[in-house]
Amino acid sequence: MKIDIKEVRRYLGMSKSDALDSEIEACAKRLEAAASLRSTHTRGEIIRRDASIEICGIKMTGGAIAKHLENCREACLFAATLGIEADRLIYRLSLTDMSASLITDACATALLEQFADDECSALGDNLTSRFSAGYGDLPLELQPQFVAALNAPKRIGVTVTDGLMLAPTKSITAVLGILNDNACQKTGCAACENKNCDYRRENT
Amino acid sequence: MSIMEILGNRLLFCDGGMGTLLQAQGLTGGEVPEAWNLSRPDAILHAHKSYLEAGCDIVTTNTFGANAVKLEAPLNCAEVTKAAVEIAKKAVADAGKGFVALDVGPSGKLLSPMGDLPFEKAVEGFATEIKAGAAAGADLILIETMSDLYETKAAVLAAKESCDLPIFVTLAFDKTGKLLTGGDAVSSAALLEGFGVDAIGLNCGLGPKQLLPIFRQLQKYTGLPIIVNPNAGLPEIENGKTVYKVEPDEFAGDMKIFADEGAWIVGGCCGTTPAHIKATYEKCRAISPKPLVKKHLTWVSSYAQTVIFGEKPVLIGERINPTGKARLKQALRENDDDYILREAVTQQEKGAQILDVNAGLPDINEKEVLASLIPKLQSVTDLPLQTDTADFSAMESALRVYNGRPLINSVNGKKESMDAVFPLVKKYGGTVIALTLDESGIPETAQQRVDIAKKIISEAEKYGIGKENLIFDPLAMTISADANAAKTTLEAVREITKLGCHTSLGVSNISFGLPNRDLINAAFFTMAMQSGLSAAIMNPNSEPMMNAYRAFCALDALDENCADYIAAASGETAKTPVASVDIDVKTAVVRGLKDSASASALKAVVQQSPMQIIEQQLIPALDFVGAEFEAKRLYLPQLLMSADAAKTVFEILRAEMLKSGEKTQSKGKFILATVKGDVHDIGKNIVKVLLENYGWQVNDLGRDVPPEAVLEAAKRDNVKMIGLSALMTTTVVNMEATIKLLKQNIPDCIIFVGGAVLTRDYAMKIGADYYCADAMCTVRLADEAVAKM
Numbered sequence: 001m002k003i004d005i006k007e008v009r010r011y012l013g014m015s016k017s018d019a020l021d022s023e024i025e026a027c028a029k030r031l032e033a034a035a036s037l038r039s040t041h042t043r044g045e046i047i048r049r050d051a052s053i054e055i056c057g058i059k060m061t062g063g064a065i066a067k068h069l070e071n072c073r074e075a076c077l078f079a080a081t082l083g084i085e086a087d088r089l090i091y092r093l094s095l096t097d098m099s100a101s102l103i104t105d106a107c108a109t110a111l112l113e114q115f116a117d118d119e120c121s122a123l124g125d126n127l128t129s130r131f132s133a134g135y136g137d138l139p140l141e142l143q144p145q146f147v148a149a150l151n152a153p154k155r156i157g158v159t160v161t162d163g164l165m166l167a168p169t170k171s172i173t174a175v176l177g178i179l180n181d182n183a184c185q186k187t188g189c190a191a192c193e194n195k196n197c198d199y200r201r202e203n204t
Numbered sequence: 205m206s207i208m209e210i211l212g213n214r215l216l217f218c219d220g221g222m223g224t225l226l227q228a229q230g231l232t233g234g235e236v237p238e239a240w241n242l243s244r245p246d247a248i249l250h251a252h253k254s255y256l257e258a259g260c261d262i263v264t265t266n267t268f269g270a271n272a273v274k275l276e277a278p279l280n281c282a283e284v285t286k287a288a289v290e291i292a293k294k295a296v297a298d299a300g301k302g303f304v305a306l307d308v309g310p311s312g313k314l315l316s317p318m319g320d321l322p323f324e325k326a327v328e329g330f331a332t333e334i335k336a337g338a339a340a341g342a343d344l345i346l347i348e349t350m351s352d353l354y355e356t357k358a359a360v361l362a363a364k365e366s367c368d369l370p371i372f373v374t375l376a377f378d379k380t381g382k383l384l385t386g387g388d389a390v391s392s393a394a395l396l397e398g399f400g401v402d403a404i405g406l407n408c409g410l411g412p413k414q415l416l417p418i419f420r421q422l423q424k425y426t427g428l429p430i431i432v433n434p435n436a437g438l439p440e441i442e443n444g445k446t447v448y449k450v451e452p453d454e455f456a457g458d459m460k461i462f463a464d465e466g467a468w469i470v471g472g473c474c475g476t477t478p479a480h481i482k483a484t485y486e487k488c489r490a491i492s493p494k495p496l497v498k499k500h501l502t503w504v505s506s507y508a509q510t511v512i513f514g515e516k517p518v519l520i521g522e523r524i525n526p527t528g529k530a531r532l533k534q535a536l537r538e539n540d541d542d543y544i545l546r547e548a549v550t551q552q553e554k555g556a557q558i559l560d561v562n563a564g565l566p567d568i569n570e571k572e573v574l575a576s577l578i579p580k581l582q583s584v585t586d587l588p589l590q591t592d593t594a595d596f597s598a599m600e601s602a603l604r605v606y607n608g609r610p611l612i613n614s615v616n617g618k619k620e621s622m623d624a625v626f627p628l629v630k631k632y633g634g635t636v637i638a639l640t641l642d643e644s645g646i647p648e649t650a651q652q653r654v655d656i657a658k659k660i661i662s663e664a665e666k667y668g669i670g671k672e673n674l675i676f677d678p679l680a681m682t683i684s685a686d687a688n689a690a691k692t693t694l695e696a697v698r699e700i701t702k703l704g705c706h707t708s709l710g711v712s713n714i715s716f717g718l719p720n721r722d723l724i725n726a727a728f729f730t731m732a733m734q735s736g737l738s739a740a741i742m743n744p745n746s747e748p749m750m751n752a753y754r755a756f757c758a759l760d761a762l763d764e765n766c767a768d769y770i771a772a773a774s775g776e777t778a779k780t781p782v783a784s785v786d787i788d789v790k791t792a793v794v795r796g797l798k799d800s801a802s803a804s805a806l807k808a809v810v811q812q813s814p815m816q817i818i819e820q821q822l823i824p825a826l827d828f829v830g831a832e833f834e835a836k837r838l839y840l841p842q843l844l845m846s847a848d849a850a851k852t853v854f855e856i857l858r859a860e861m862l863k864s865g866e867k868t869q870s871k872g873k874f875i876l877a878t879v880k881g882d883v884h885d886i887g888k889n890i891v892k893v894l895l896e897n898y899g900w901q902v903n904d905l906g907r908d909v910p911p912e913a914v915l916e917a918a919k920r921d922n923v924k925m926i927g928l929s930a931l932m933t934t935t936v937v938n939m940e941a942t943i944k945l946l947k948q949n950i951p952d953c954i955i956f957v958g959g960a961v962l963t964r965d966y967a968m969k970i971g972a973d974y975y976c977a978d979a980m981c982t983v984r985l986a987d988e989a990v991a992k993m
Contacts, residue, residue, distance in 0.1 A: 014839050023841070036382075043444020044233075057234030076444060084318055084385050092584040094889045095546050099796070099844035105886050140934055149233075153312040154376070154408075157351060157384030159319055163881025163908070164934045167319040 001037065001118075003028040003111050010199060011106035020103070027103040035111060035170075036083035038156035039119040042149065043076050046177070055175060058145045064136030065175070068128060072177030076123055078130065079152045080116045081171035082108055108170045116172055123176070130174035140164050146173040207262070207303045207344055208370050208402065211429060212493050215463055218262045218305075218433050218471020219255035220481045226251065226266075238270045239279055241287040248288070252295035256302050258478040259485030260471065263302055264346055265292045265337065268309035273321065273329035281329075282336035289340035305346035305372070306337035308359055315354045317583045318385075320883065320908050323358060323605055330362035338367035347373045348433070349408045349473075351384035353395055353507050354607040360399050361604075364631065372469075374407040374431050381418050386508040386586070389418050393426040394505035394609040398633020400668075405431030408473040411438050411450055412458035419462060427498035429468040432459070436475030448475025456483035466494040500672040502706050502738075504558065504588040504635050506608040511557050511588055513635075513675065513706045516762045518739040519753060520590055520611075520708070521556030523547045524581075526565050530862050536565055536573065539903055539917075541580055548585045554744035555753075558611055559585065561602075562592035571598040575605050580906075582607050590637070590741075596624040603632040610634040614677065617642030617656040626667045637708055640678045640696065650695035653678045657700050675706045675739060680728070682716035690714055690728055694735045701736035708739035711749070726752040733760070789817060789853055793825035796845025798852050805853040814857035814866065822850055826897055830980055840890070843980070847893045854896070871899040871990065873923040877914050878907035879942055882935040887958060890979045891927060898983050900925075911942040915949055925986060927956040927976070936961060940970040947971060954989050956982055 008024055009015050044056035046069055052061045055075045069075060086108050093101035120127060134140035143164045150173065152158040158171045166173065189201045210216065226237055229247040240248055252263045265288040272281035289304060296302040311329055313321040334345060345363045350356040356373060363371045375383060375392055382388055387395075396404045404426060406415050412434040419432055437450035450458075459470050470488060472480050502513040511518055524547050526533045535543035548559055561581065563573040570593055581589060590611040591602040603610055610632070615625040616639040629636050638660045640646075640653035647653050657678075661671045678696035681689040693714075697707045709732055715724035726748040729740060733756045742749050754772050757763040789808055792801035808817050829846040832838040861868050876892055878885040885907040892902050905917055918926060926946060930939040939957060946953050957967045958976040967975035974989065976982040 012839065012841060014841075017839060019839065020841055023845075036380075038384075041441065041444065042446075084314075087318060088583060088586075090886070092549055094886070095542055095584060096549055096848075097798075098848055098890060098893045099841045102844060102886065102890065103841050134932070140932065148312075153310065153314075154349065154351070157314075159312060159314040161313075161320040161881065161883060161908075163320070163883070163932075163938070165881070165883050165932065167314040167883060169883055 001032065001111065001115055003032060003107050004114060007110035007113070008103070008106045010201075011109050012103065013198070023100065024103055024107070027100055028107045031082075031086060031089065031104050031107045031111060034085045034089045035108070036085060037080070037111075037115050038083065039078065039080040039116070040150055040152060040155040041076050041078040041119075041123060043074060043178075046072060046075050056149045058142060058149055060138060060142065060175075062137035062139070065131060065138045068131045069175075069177040071180050071183035072128065073180060074178040076127065076176045076178065077146060077150050077173070078116070078120060078123075078176055079146070079150045079156060079158050079171065079173040080112065080119055081156055081158045081166075081168055082112055082115075083157065083170075084168045086170045087168045112170050112172060116174075120176060124178065126179045128177035128179060130172070130176055132172060132174045143173065146175075206370075210261075211403070212468060212496075215488055215491050215493055216262060216469045217260045217481060217485050217488075218431065218469055219252070219260045219264055220472030220476030220478065221436075221474050222251055222264075222266055222268070224475065224477060225254065236269065236275075236279065238266060238268075238275065238284045238288070241266055241284050241291060245287065245291050248291045249295055252292055253299065254478040255481055256295060256299040258482035259489070260481050261302055262305050262344075262346075262469070262471070263292050263295060264305045264307040264348075265289055265342065267307045267333065267337070268349070269312075270333055271309060271311045271329050272332035273311040273313060273326065281332050285333050285336040286340045289337050289342050293341055303343040304341070305344050306334065306342035306369075308333060308345060308347045308363075309349055310351065310355055314385075315352065315358070316908065317579050317906075320881070323354070323579070326355060326358035327362045327365075330359045331366045334363050334366040338369055342369065344370040344372060344402075347371065349374070349376045351376045351409075353383065353385065353387040353392060356392075357395065357399070357607065360396070360401060364399070370402040372403040372405070372431060373401050374405040374433060376407060376409040377415075377418050378409055379414060381421065388508070389421040390425050390510045391505040391508060391608065393422060393428075394501075394503050394510050395633065397426055397428060398609045398635075400630070400633070401428070403429040403431050403469065405433070405467070405469070407431070407433035408435055411435050411448075412455060412462070414438065416458075416461065419467065420465070423466060425499060425501065427496050427500075429493075429496065430466065431469040431471075432462045432467045433471040433473045434458075434476075435473045436477075436480060439474070446474075450475075452477070452479040452483035455480045456487040459484045460487050460491070463488040463491045466496075468493045500670065502635060502672045502675065504590075504609050504611040506582065506586050506588045508586040509588060513738045516757060517733050517737055517753065518558060519556050519744060520558045520560055520739055520741045521548075521551035521554075521744050522560050522710070522712075522741045523551050523743060523745070525560055525562035525592065527562070531859060533565060534862070536563055536568055538901070541577065542904065544577065545580060545584050548581050548587075551744045552585050552587055555750060556587065556744040558588045558590050558739075560590040560592050560613065560741055562613075563598075564593060564595070570595050571601045574598050574602040578602055578605050579607070596628070599625070600628055600632075603628055603634060606632075611675075612636040614639050615660065616640075617660055619643070622660065622663045626664060626669060629664075629669055629673065630667050635673050635675060638674045638676050640676060640700075646679055646681065648692070650678070650692050650699060653692075653696040654699045654703070657703065657705065661703075661705070671703075671705055675708050676700045677708050677710070680709045680711060680713040682718070683714060683724070684717035690731070694731060697732060697735045697737055706738035707736065708741065709737060710741045712742065722746055722748040725749060729753065730756055789821040790825040793822060793846050793849045793853065794828055796842060796849050798845075798849045801849035802852045802856060805856040809856065809860050814860050815869070817853070817857060818869075822853060826850055830983070833980055840979075844890065844893060847897050850897045851893065869899065870901045871986075872901065872925065873921055874900040874902050874925045874927065874986070875905060875914065875917055875921075875923050876902055876927045877905040877909040877929075877942075879928055879930045879935055880908060880910045880938040882930050882932070882938070883907050884931040885929065887931075887960075887979070888927070888929040891929075891958070891976070891982050894979045894983050895927075895986065898986075900986065911938070911945045914942055915945055918946065918950055918953060924950070924953045925956070925989070926953055927958070927982065928972075929957070930959040931961065933961050936966070936970070943971040956985060958982065
C-alpha cells in the first residue's frame with residue numbers, strides 16, 4: 001500500500017511546506033516494506049439498555065457512542081495493525097536518525113489510517129466512521145474487552161498493555177455502526193466534536 | 205506405556221477443535237471456555253470422548269486460555285487446569301486408550317521490550333499452569349498456537365523447570381510463512397531443537413493446503429518428529445462470524461500428504477470436528493512413520509534470522525566489547541545504552557551477520573548489564589547475538605533472556621569451564637565457541653590444539669551435546685611474538701575442519717604490536733578463509749577486512765554473479781561526492797547534513813581544539829536553528845536533522861577529547877523516562893537528542909519505567925534534573941505517582957513533564973516544576989532552572 005505523503009505532512013505539521021520531499025519519500029518506502037498490514041473484525045447486534053449499549057458482550061457507556069450508533073441496529077468491531085516491525089523500525093531510527101524516526105512515525109500513522117479506511121470500506125458502504133475506546137466519553141478501560149472480543153492477539157498479534165495501550169503501538173481498535181436503510185452520517189473531521197484539534201482538516 | 209515409546213512406531217492422531225463442540229452445547233461468545241471445566245465438565249468430557257471414538261490418541265485439555273497471566277478472577281489457573289486434566293483423564297480411562305496433553309496456549313500479551321509483559325513473568329504464568337497440569341497427571345505438555353518465539357521460549361523454559369513430561373510445541377504461521385512477530389520455520393526449528401523439545405510442528409492459522417509448504421520447510425531443517433494440526437481451511441468471516449469450510453473428506457485427503465511425507469502426529473485445530481479426525485484416521489492409519497533424518501546443522505538464530513555455519517564464512521561483529529575501547533567503556537559505565545545500540549545498528553549496516561556482546565568491566569555488574577542490554581539490542585537488530593562472558597552466572601542470565609538460539613562465547617578445555625558451560629548449553633540451547641586451551645594454557649603446536657578440541661568433543665557428548673553445536677577457536681596469537689603463530693593457527697583450522705567441525709578466529713589478534721595492522725589482518729583473514737575458516741570475530745567497520753571478505757567470497761564462488769561485491773563497489777563510488785562537499789561545521793549542522801558535518805568536523809579538529817569548534821561553530825549553529833524553529837520557519841524534522849548532525853560532530857569531538865585526556869564539558873546529568881504503563885516514547889526521544897545537543901548528559905531510562913526505577917537512578921547518580929513523559933490520561937496517573945515518590949525522597953529535584961494530554965495547569969497540579977510544551981521548550985526551561993539554582 002502506497003502512503004499518502006500529503007497526510008504525512010499533515011501529521012508532521014508541514015502541510016504548507018514542501019521541504020524534505022526526498023526524506024519523506026524514503027521513509028515512506030522503507031516503512032511500506034517493513035509493515036505487515038493485518039486486520040480483523042466481528043459483528044454483533046446492538047443491545048440498548050437504559051444508560052448503555054452492548055455489542056458482542058461489551059457494555060459501552062457514555063452518550064457519545066450512543067449518539068454515534070443512533071441510526072444502527074448492528075455494529076462491527078474492528079482492529080488493524082502495522083505489526084511489530086514498524087515499532088522496531090521507528091525505535092531503531094531514533095538511535096541513528098531522529099528526524100527519520102519522527103517522519104516514519106508520521107508515515108506509520110498515515111498508513112494505518114489509510115489501511116483501516118480501506119479495510120472498513122470493504123466491509124460495506126453503509127458503515128459509520130470508526131469510533132474507538134477513549135474517544136469522547138467512551139472509556140479507554142474498554143480496550144481489553146475490544147481486544148478480547150476480536151481475539152486480536154491470536155488473529156493479528158494485537159495486544160493491550162496494563163496501561164491500556166495497544167502493542168504493537170501502530171494498531172487501532174474501533175466500533176463501526178451498520179447504518180439502517182436510508183440513514184446517513186457525517187464522517188471524519190466534520191463529525192468530530194473537537195473543533196480545536198491541530199490535525200483538523202481545513203473547511204470542516 | 206508412555207507416549208515417547210509409541211511415538212514413531214505408528215502414526216499418532218491428535219484431536220480437533222474444541223470451541224465448535226462447546227458452542228454446539230451452548231457456550232456463548234462472551235463466556236470463557238475454561239470456566240466450563242468447573243461448571244460443565246460433562247460437556248468437556250463429551251467432546252474428549254467424541255474425539256477418542258473418532259480414532260484420536262492425544263486429547264488436549266480445555267486449557268488453551270488457562271494461562272495464569274491471561275485467566276481473570278474469579279477463575280483460578282491451578283484450579284481450572286487441575287479440573288481440565290481430570291476430565292481428560294476420565295475420558296481416556298473410559299475409552300481404555302489415549303494420552304492426555306496439557307494444552308498450553310499463549311498469554312495474549314506481548315513480551316517486553318516491545319510489549320509490557322516481562323519475560324520472567326511470562327515464565328511464571330506458564331509454570332503455574334504446567335505445574336498444576338503435571339501434578340494432576342497429564343502425560344505430556346502441548347504448547348500450541350504460539351505466534352511469538354520469545355513467548356514460546358518462556359513456555360518451554362517453564363515446562364523444563366516444572367516437570368519431566370515430554371514437551372511438544374506447535375506454532376501458528378501466516379500465509380507468508382511467518383509468525384506474527386516475524387520468525388519463520390527455520391528460526392523456530394533452530395530455537396526449539398536447541399531446547400531439546402520432543403516434537404515440533406504447526407497448528408492453527410491456516411488450512412492443510414497452505415501449511416504444506418511451511419511443513420516442507422520445517423522438515424528440511426529439523427530432525428525432530430513433526431506434528432501437523434491445521435484448521436479446516438482458511439478462516440473466512442461471514443456476517444462477522446469466523447467460519448471454516450474444508451469438509452472432512454477433503455481435509456483427510458490433505459492430511460494424508462503430510463503423513464506420507466513424514467509427519468508423525470496429525471490432527472486438527474479450529475473448525476475441525478470429530479468427523480474430520482475420523483476421516484483422517486481412516487485415511488492415514490495404515491501409514492507408517494518415515495524415519496527421521498538428523499540434520500546436524502551448526503546454526504544460531506535471532507527471533508527472525510538464522511545463520512547456518514559452513515555455507516559461507518560468517519562475520520561476527522566485535523565492536524560491542526570494551527577491551528581497548530575507551531568510548532565503549534565510558535558508555536557502559538554511564539549506562540549510555542544508546543551508544544551501544546548504535547554500535548549494533550552500524551555493524552549490521554556494514555555487513556556483520558552476528559554481533560558479539562561483551563560487557564566485561566571490573567567495576568560493573570556484568571550479570572545485570574547483559575540481562576538488560578540483550579533485550580534492548582534485540583529490539584534494534586534482528587541479527588543473532590554472541591553472548592560473550594567469562595562469568596558463568598552472567599552467561600546464564602544472558603542465555604535466559606536471549607530471544608533465539610544464541611552463539612555462546614565461550615567454553616574451553618579446562619574442566620571447570622566445561623563443567624559450568626555444558627549444563628547451560630543443555631538447558632538453554634545454543635551453539636558454543638570452544639577455545640582450544642586448557643589448564644596448561646595455549647598449546648604451541650597445532651596438533652596439541654586439535655587434541656584439546658577432541659577432548660572437548662567427547663566431554664560435550666556426555667551431556668548429549670553433539671559436535672555440530674561446537675565451533676572451535678584455535679586461537680590467533682600475534683606474529684610479533686612468534687614468527688610461526690599464524691602458520692600454527694591455520695594448520696589447526698585445517699585439522700579441525702577435517703574432524704567435521706567448524707572454526708572461528710578473533711582475526712585481529714594476529715597483528716598485535718605491529719604497525720598498519722589492517723594490512724596483516726586482512727591478509728591473514730584471506731588465508732584463514734582459504735584454510736576453511738567458518739567464522740571470524742572482526743571489525744566490520746574496517747574496509748580492508750570487508751574488502752578481503754567480499755573478494756574471497758567472489759573468488760570462491762560464494763557470491764552469485766559477484767552481486768555483493770559489485771553492490772559494495774558501487775556503494776563506494778556513490779559515497780564519494782558527499783564527503784567532498786567543502787562546507788564548515790556550522791553550515792553542515794544548520795543544513796542538517798550529517799555526512800558533511802562529520803567530514804568537516806574531522807577536518808576541523810586538525811586545526812582547532814574541540815572546545816573552539818563547540819563554541820565558535822556548534823553552539824551558534826544550534827542557536828540559529830533553534831530560533832528558526834521557534835519562529836516557525838523550520839519544522840521539527842529539520843530541527844532534528846540539525847540535532848543529529850550536531851550529535852555526529854559531538855561524538856567526533858568527544859573521541860578527540862578522550863584521546864587527549866581533556867575533560868568533556870557538560871551542563872550536568874539529566875534523567876529521562878516515559879512513565880510506567882506508557883509505551884509511546886517518541887516525544888521523549890526528541891527531547892533527549894536536543895538536550896544532548898545543548899550539553900546535558902542524558903540517562904534515558906526508556907519507556908514503561910516504574911517510579912522506583914526513576915528514583916533509584918536519580919539517587920545512584922545524584923541527579924536532580926528529571927524529565928518525565930506520558931501520552932494518555934491513564935498513564936498520567938503514574939506520572940503523578942513518580943513525581944510524588946521523587947519529591948518525597950529527593951525534595952530538591954526538579955521535574956520537567958510533557959506529553960499529549962498534559963496542560964500547564966495539570967502539570968502543576970500533579971506536582972511538576974516545569975511544563976514543557978515542546979522539545980525546544982525543555983531545553984530553554986532546563987537552562988532557566990539551572991539559573992535559578
